[in-house]
Amino acid sequence: MELLAPAGGWEQLEYAIHFGADAVYLASTRYGMRRRADNFSEDELPQVVEYAHAHGVDVHVTVNTMMTDEDTDDLHRYFAVLQRAGVDAVIVGDMGALVVAREAAPDVAIHLSTQASCMNAASARVYASLGVSRIVLAREMSLKAIAEMRRRLPEEIELEAFVHGAMCMAYSGRCLISDYMAGRGANVGHCAQPCRWKYALVEEKRPGQYFPIEQDERGSFIMSSNDMNMLSHLQDLADAGVNSIKIEGRAKGAYYVASVVNAYRHVLDGGSAEAWQDELETTSHRPYCTGFYYGDPGQNQGTVEYARSHQMVARVLGCAPDGLGEAAAFRADAACDVQGNPERVEVLCRNRFFEGEELEVISPDAAVRTCPVKRLVWHAGPDADLKDVERDGLGRIIGPDPSCEGGTLVAVEVANRTMERYSFAVPFELHERDIMRIRRDGQDVGRVL
Incomplete structure (x- = not known):
C-alpha cells in the first residue's frame, strides 16, 4: 500500500x-x-x-x-x-x-x-x-x-x-457549523472546529444558567470525535x-x-x-x-482533549567527528566526557534542553534511540552580543566557529535560543532532519508542534 x-x-x-x-x-x-x-x-x-x-x-x-x-x-x-x-x-x-x-x-x-x-x-x-x-x-x-x-x-x-x-463529526467533512457559529466557512478551508467546544443547555428565560446535557460538571462534548x-x-x-x-x-x-x-x-x-x-x-x-472501520467509533467526552508524552527540542542539521573533544575548554571538565564518542551533532534548537538531559532520537532507518547531552555548545552568530556571557556565568567562550565566518563557539549549560544552532557530543552517527525530543509528561501540550 x-x-x-x-x-x-x-x-x-x-x-x-x-x-x-x-x-x-x-x-x-x-x-x-x-x-x-x-x-x-x-x-x-x-x-x-x-x-x-x-x-x-x-x-x-x-x-x-x-x-x-x-x-x-x-x-x-x-x-x-x-x-x-x-x-x-x-x-x-x-x-x-x-x-x-x-x-x-x-x-x-x-x-x-x-x-x-x-x-x-x-x-x-x-x-x-x-x-x-x-x-x-x-x-x-x-x-x-x-x-x-x-x-x-x-x-x-x-x-x-x-x-x-x-x-470530523460532519458527514465526510461537509460541515456548516463553523460558518454559522464563527463566520468561518469549513468548506472553503476556514474551519474553527466548533465541534470541539464544550456545550451546555440554556433555557431562554433563565439566561446565565447552564444545564449539562449529560450529568457531568465539565459540560458535554456531544459533537467531538x-x-x-x-x-x-x-x-x-x-x-x-x-x-x-x-x-x-x-x-x-x-x-x-x-x-x-x-x-x-x-x-x-x-x-x-x-x-x-x-x-x-x-x-x-x-x-x-479505529473510526468507523469496525463499527461505531464513539465520541471524545472531553476527559482528555489533547495529550502527548514528548516535545521536539531540536532538528538535526548535520553530524561529524567531534573535533571539540580535545579543545582546551573541555579537557579539564572530566564530567563532560563521552566514552568512545565519535560524533558531534549540530542541531537547530526548537525548544529548551539542558546539558546532561537524556534526549530521544527518531531516525527513519533505526528504532528510537537515546543519548545524553554532553559538551553542549552554542554556535553564536556574528551579530550575537557576547560581552556579558562569561561575566554573568551564561557560558564559556571557546573560540571562533569554523563553520560560520564571524561566529563564536560558546560552551553553555542550556540550549534556549529558539532557531539558533547548537552542537553536542553523541555516541552514534545522526543524519540531517533526524529529530531529537524529550519526554515532557504531564504538561499542557497544546495543539501542534
Missing part, C-alpha cells in the same frame, strides 16, 4: 519524505481545505514537485473546496499551472472542478476527495467514467463495506482511505483492497508528521505494530479509536 502523508509547508514536506512517505498531499494558497496551514505559493509548486520527485515521491494537490461560479472562473488557468509544475494528481470534490481538471490538465491524475462521500461501487464507476482514477473513500465506511465495494470495481480504480488523525489510529490494522485494510493509506494533518507541525509517518512506514515495512504503537502517543492527539 502507498503511504500518503500531509505536507502543510516546506518543513512538513521535507519530514514526510525523510521518514518514508511514498506520496504527499498539499495545497497552494487557494482551493485547499486547510487555510491555516502554511501551504505553498503557485510559484513554489515546480520546486516542490522537483524536490519530491528527486526523492521518488509523488505530489497530490488538493483542489477540494466547495466551488462557487466565481471560484471556477480561474480553475482552467490554475489546473494548467499544476500540470506545468509536474503534479502527479489533483484531489477534487466538486463535479465542475473535475471536468475542468480533465480539460486543463489531461496529464494529471484525478482523485475524488472524501468530501464527495463516495461509498458505493456504482457511484465510483460514474466518477471513473468522468476521468477519476482513485476514490478517496468516505470516512463513514466500514472495512466490510470497503471490501464489498472493491469486489464490485475493476482493479484500475484505486481506493484510498484515511488511517490516522482527526475525525476521537482521533483515528489504524496502525495495528494495516493488514485488514490491505485485505479489504485499499491501495493507499492516508494520514490526516495538513495543519499539523513537522514533529507530528515525522513521528506518525515514521511509525506507519516501519509497520508497512514489516515492523511490529505493537512495538511502534507507543510512538503515536508522543505526538499531540485526542484519545484514539
